[in-house]
Amino acid sequence: MTTEPGLNRDAELAALKREPLPRPHAWRIRQTEVERLAARGDRCETRRCHGVIVAVTRRWWRSTEAARVLLAEHLVCEQHGTEFAERHHIGVDPPGEVTVRHLDAAELAEADGCDWQACRTVAAWVFTESYTTRGEPDSDAYLSCDRHAAAFADRFHIDAPEAGEGGAR
Ligand SMILES: [Zn+2]
Numbered sequence: 655m656t657t658e659p660g661l662n663r664d665a666e667l668a669a670l671k672r673e674p675l676p677r678p679h680a681w682r683i684r685q686t687e688v689e690r691l692a693a694r695g696d697r698c699e700t701r702r703c704h705g706v707i708v709a710v711t712r713r714w715w716r717s718t719e720a721a722r723v724l725l726a727e728h729l730v731c732e733q734h735g736t737e738f739a740e741r742h743h744i745g746v747d748p749p750g751e752v753t754v755r756h757l758d759a760a761e762l763a764e765a766d767g768c769d770w771q772a773c774r775t776v777a778a779w780v781f782t783e784s785y786t787t788r789g790e791p792d793s794d795a796y797l798s799c800d801r802h803a804a805a806f807a808d809r810f811h812i813d814a815p816e817a818g819e820g821g822a823r
C-alpha cells in the first residue's frame with residue numbers, strides 16, 4: 655500500500671470532480687420566522703445589506719482545499735433572494751407550513767412512539783411540516799407525546815398545542 659501523500663490527494667480531487675453537485679435552491683421562510691429573525695436583529699447576510707430576512711439560499715460547491723462538496727447557506731432579503739434565483743435560473747419556493755393536531759382514536763391505536771430523540775412514549779400529537787423543494791411539494795410528519803409537544807412547537811417556532819385541544823372530540 656502506497657503512503658505517498660500526493661497520490662491520495664490526486665485520487666481525492668479526481669473523485670471530487672466526479673461528485674454530482676445538487677442544484678442551487680432558494681425558498682421563502684414563514685412569516686412568523688421573518689418576524690422572529692427581525693425581532694432578534696438578524697439581517698440579510700449579503701455584505702453591506704441590512705434588509706429584512708425573508709428567504710434562504712443554498713448553493714453547493716466543490717472545495718479543492720477540503721476535497722469535498724460543501725454547502726453555502728445564507729439568510730437573505732427579498733432583493734438578494736430574487737437575485738440569487740435569477741443568477742441560477744431557478745425559482746424561489748414558497749414558505750413551508752407547520753401544523754399540529756391531536757391524533758384521532760384510530761390513529762392513536764396505530765401510532766408509533768414519540769419521535770423526540772429517544773423518547774418513544776405513546777404519541778398523542780402529530781406535527782406536519784409541508785414545504786416545496788424546487789417546485790415539488792413534500793412533507794414530513796413527526797409524532798409527539800404530550801410531554802414533548804411544547805419541545806416540537808419550539809423547534810418549529812409555532813405555538814404549542816394546549817393539552818386536550820382539537821383532536822378526538
Ligand atoms: Zn440583502
Ligand SMILES: [Zn+2]
Pocket residue numbers: 768769770773774775798799800801802
Ligand atoms: Zn416524547
